[in-house]
Amino acid sequence: MSTRERKTPLFQRALVNEALRQSIIKLNPRILVKNPVMFTVEIGTAVMLVVCIWVLAGENSQGSFAYNFAIFLILLLTVLFANFAEAIAEARGKAQADSLRKTREETPAKVIDDNGIITTRSSSQLKKGDVFICEVGDTIPADGEIIEGIATIDESAITGESAPVIRESGGDKSSVTGGTKVLSDRIKVIVTSKPGESFLDKMISLVENASRQKTPNETALTILLAGFTLIFIIVCVTLQPFSLYANTPITIAAFISLFVCLIPTTIGGLLSAIGIAGMDRALRANVITKSGKAVETAGDLDTILLDKTGTITIGNRKATNFYPAEGISEDDLIECATIASLSDETPEGKSIIELAAIKGFRHPAMLGSTADLTLGLPQSRIIKFSAETRTSGIDLEDRSIRKGAYDAIKKLVEIANNTFPADIKNIVEKISSNGGTPLVVSQNNSVAGAIELQDIVKPGIRERFERLRKMGVKTVMVTGDNPLTAKYIAEKAGVDDFIAEAKPEDKMEYIKKEQASGKLVAMMGDGTNDAPALAQADVGVAMNSGTAAAKEAGNMVDLDNDPTKLIEVVEIGKQLLMTRGTLTTFSIANDVAKYFAIVPALFITSIPALQSMNIMQLNSPQSAILSAIIFNAIIIPLLIPLALRGVSYKPIGAAALLRRNLLIYGLGGIIVPFLGIKLIDVLISTIL
Numbered sequence: 001m002s003t004r005e006r007k008t009p010l011f012q013r014a015l016v017n018e019a020l021r022q023s024i025i026k027l028n029p030r031i032l033v034k035n036p037v038m039f040t041v042e043i044g045t046a047v048m049l050v051v052c053i054w055v056l057a058g059e060n061s062q063g064s065f066a067y068n069f070a071i072f073l074i075l076l077l078t079v080l081f082a083n084f085a086e087a088i089a090e091a092r093g094k095a096q097a098d099s100l101r102k103t104r105e106e107t108p109a110k111v112i113d114d115n116g117i118i119t120t121r122s123s124s125q126l127k128k129g130d131v132f133i134c135e136v137g138d139t140i141p142a143d144g145e146i147i148e149g150i151a152t153i154d155e156s157a158i159t160g161e162s163a164p165v166i167r168e169s170g171g172d173k174s175s176v177t178g179g180t181k182v183l184s185d186r187i188k189v190i191v192t193s194k195p196g197e198s199f200l201d202k203m204i205s206l207v208e209n210a211s212r213q214k215t216p217n218e219t220a221l222t223i224l225l226a227g228f229t230l231i232f233i234i235v236c237v238t239l240q241p242f243s244l245y246a247n248t249p250i251t252i253a254a255f256i257s258l259f260v261c262l263i264p265t266t267i268g269g270l271l272s273a274i275g276i277a278g279m280d281r282a283l284r285a286n287v288i289t290k291s292g293k294a295v296e297t298a299g300d301l302d303t304i305l306l307d308k309t310g311t312i313t314i315g316n317r318k319a320t321n322f323y324p325a326e327g328i329s330e331d332d333l334i335e336c337a338t339i340a341s342l343s344d345e346t347p348e349g350k351s352i353i354e355l356a357a358i359k360g361f362r363h364p365a366m367l368g369s370t371a372d373l374t375l376g377l378p379q380s381r382i383i384k385f386s387a388e389t390r391t392s393g394i395d396l397e398d399r400s401i402r403k404g405a406y407d408a409i410k411k412l413v414e415i416a417n418n419t420f421p422a423d424i425k426n427i428v429e430k431i432s433s434n435g436g437t438p439l440v441v442s443q444n445n446s447v448a449g450a451i452e453l454q455d456i457v458k459p460g461i462r463e464r465f466e467r468l469r470k471m472g473v474k475t476v477m478v479t480g481d482n483p484l485t486a487k488y489i490a491e492k493a494g495v496d497d498f499i500a501e502a503k504p505e506d507k508m509e510y511i512k513k514e515q516a517s518g519k520l521v522a523m524m525g526d527g528t529n530d531a532p533a534l535a536q537a538d539v540g541v542a543m544n545s546g547t548a549a550a551k552e553a554g555n556m557v558d559l560d561n562d563p564t565k566l567i568e569v570v571e572i573g574k575q576l577l578m579t580r581g582t583l584t585t586f587s588i589a590n591d592v593a594k595y596f597a598i599v600p601a602l603f604i605t606s607i608p609a610l611q612s613m614n615i616m617q618l619n620s621p622q623s624a625i626l627s628a629i630i631f632n633a634i635i636i637p638l639l640i641p642l643a644l645r646g647v648s649y650k651p652i653g654a655a656a657l658l659r660r661n662l663l664i665y666g667l668g669g670i671i672v673p674f675l676g677i678k679l680i681d682v683l684i685s686t687i688l
């Protein structure tokens with residue numbers, strides 16, 4: 001888990017200063033019009049300013065200047081408080097983005113051309129497709145993919161995590177990020193995007209950018225709140241003939257105050273801060289999101305798809321045993337397995353060579369450097385591993401060697417009319433039912449033996465899945481491995497379901513199928529072949545160490561490369577939705593109470609029957625109105641910490657959670673203003 005500035009206080013001085021400045025800038029009606037509730041409050045403020053001038057000019061039907069001016073000030077403060085809520089959320093987001101951007105400053109890059117000549121350039125001059133070299137101590141100048149070599153890298157600049165990580169060419173751990181540092185060895189890296197325009201850069205500027213796009217949910221809620229506002233405009237306007245009839249003229253100040261108290265200003269003022277804070281919390285968890293929508297969707301997920309290898313298991317599958325088929329010597333099997341792995345850059349392939357070396361076998365071709373591994377094997381054709389074929393191998397002049405998943409090799413063997421030996425089938429089952437991955441080796445389409453690969457279930461993963469289950473999220477493990485291995489690992493890890501012998505397109509199919517039945521699906525991936533599924537999923541989280549294609553396809557990137565991060569993302573999303581829901585409930589419940597403060601105040605002198613409504617027993621009509629709008633204004637800053645931090649989330653199931661929140665925020669929302677307004681009324685009358 002990451003620790004990036006996790007404990008920053010809510011209101012740092014520099015951020016507050018910036019937010020105060022922004023609160024005033026945001027008074028610009030052209031900016032404020034995007035928030036209809038606050039925009040109407042601003043219009044009310046402007047009207048009160050006119051009334052103040054009118055009173056100064058000698059008008060005496062509207063009460064004293066001081067009273068009108070007080071109302072004007074309080075309304076202005078209401079708008080400023082709402083602006084401040086949004087501005088402080090934005091300032092916090094920007095500060096986060098800044099700390100990430102710092103890692104992406106100019107650094108020298110050792111660019112290497114086709115002839116191997118190295119020139120030093122500034123990182124900002126790099127182009128997509130340039131190749132650079134990084135050695136011990138170098139800061140990586142740009143995002144790219146390793147095309148040669150392996151290195152340990154200190155990624156703490158972006159992850160906050162001090163443990164070095166290994167990145168190497170080939171496979172799904174080949175990505176490096178600009179600003180991180182090479183601790184050992186030497187790598188050749190190809191630039192995948194122009195500095196400043198990489199996916200990460202785009203996402204950083206998105207976080208920084210004040211003109212954040214509203215999510216569809218936010219837009220819907222804004223429309224709803226605007227609707228409320230319109231209804232209350234009508235309510236207030238229709239009061240006018242009523243007051244004429246009752247022979248109690250209502251002052252403009254009272255009229256506007258009633259209106260401002262009735263419209264949902266609390267949620268109207270906090271809505272956008274809640275959304276920004278959600279994205280910000282994701283960033284604090286080292287997840288960069290392309291849109292606020294992705295975070296919201298994460299809170300509503302039904303199903304999450306997780307890879308087996310590297311996600312649920314540690315992922316360093318290592319060869320532990322060779323099992324020759326009947327009639328084949330162990331040496332022959334090891335030789336076949338080694339030749340078939342010479343150019344296999346996957347961890348599995350490398351571990352086979354290592355195990356062979358431990359057993360004392362070295363192929364002559366291995367004496368050369370990595371570049372000419374196949375020099376000793378003339379006229380060879382390398383068959384790289386793909387998740388599609390689930391095999392890899394090599395074709396030589398007179399031999400065709402393959403290694404791969406049991407069912408894939410079985411097919412090869414049977415097409416060639418050879419029988420699959422029963423002893424190897426048994427071995428395969430034995431390895432699988434212990435959670436290992438069997439690879440079958442074939443030579444010229446007949447079985448030479450099997451290799452056992454072992455992997456370990458990550459500690460603590462079972463508890464995390466349990467937590468997800470309590471939140472109502474279904475977990476599905478997807479693996480290219482056989483059903484037996486899959487079943488063993490699935491049970492051990494405690495996932496709800498699994499898909500075995502899955503090819504990349506099977507993930508797509510599963511996602512589409514779930515989506516067709518109205519479910520929201522998330523997946524996490526790193527490989528190029530995960531890209532289509534990452535794009536298809538409602539929430540696609542790519543690992544920063546993954547390929548560029550995967551990062552482009554998803555809508556979030558995890559800087560920590562922690563495949564279980566999805567769980568945290570789900571919690572952040574749930575918290576965001578809940579915070580919004582509860583504050584909306586609170587805001588509307590609040591307004592009900594204010595109605596009881598103001599309406600009796602307006603008519604009490606002419607309609608004594610309204611006395612029964614005057615449950616608050618406020619001091620005077622004017623102090624009732626002042627108290628109500630003061631309460632209406634200060635509740636906004638009082639709730640900013642809750643909007644930014646989010647309401648606390650407990651995985652107790654949706655229904656129980658709803659009941660608990662309705663009780664606290666609905667009932668509380670009705671009671672709190674009664675107390676608050678009464679208190680302010682008492683204070684006002686003692687002061688005046």
Ligand SMILES: Nc1ncnc2c1ncn2[C@@H]1O[C@H](COP(=O)(O)OP(=O)(O)OP(=O)(O)O)[C@@H](O)[C@H]1O
Nearest residue numbers: 307308309346385387390391392404405479480481
């Ligand atoms: N380097 C390799 N050469 C040949 N076969 C391999 C190699 N690596 C894996 N396999 C076989 O291909 C299968 C699928 O591998 P793949 O990496 O697609 O899925 P996986 O790692 O089992 O699951 P996950 O989707 O969680 O990564 C493996 O179960 C194994 O049988």
Ligand SMILES: [K+]
Nearest residue numbers: 260261263265
């Ligand atoms: K209100």
Ligand SMILES: [Mg+2]
Nearest residue numbers: 309310387480
């Ligand atoms: Mg894999």
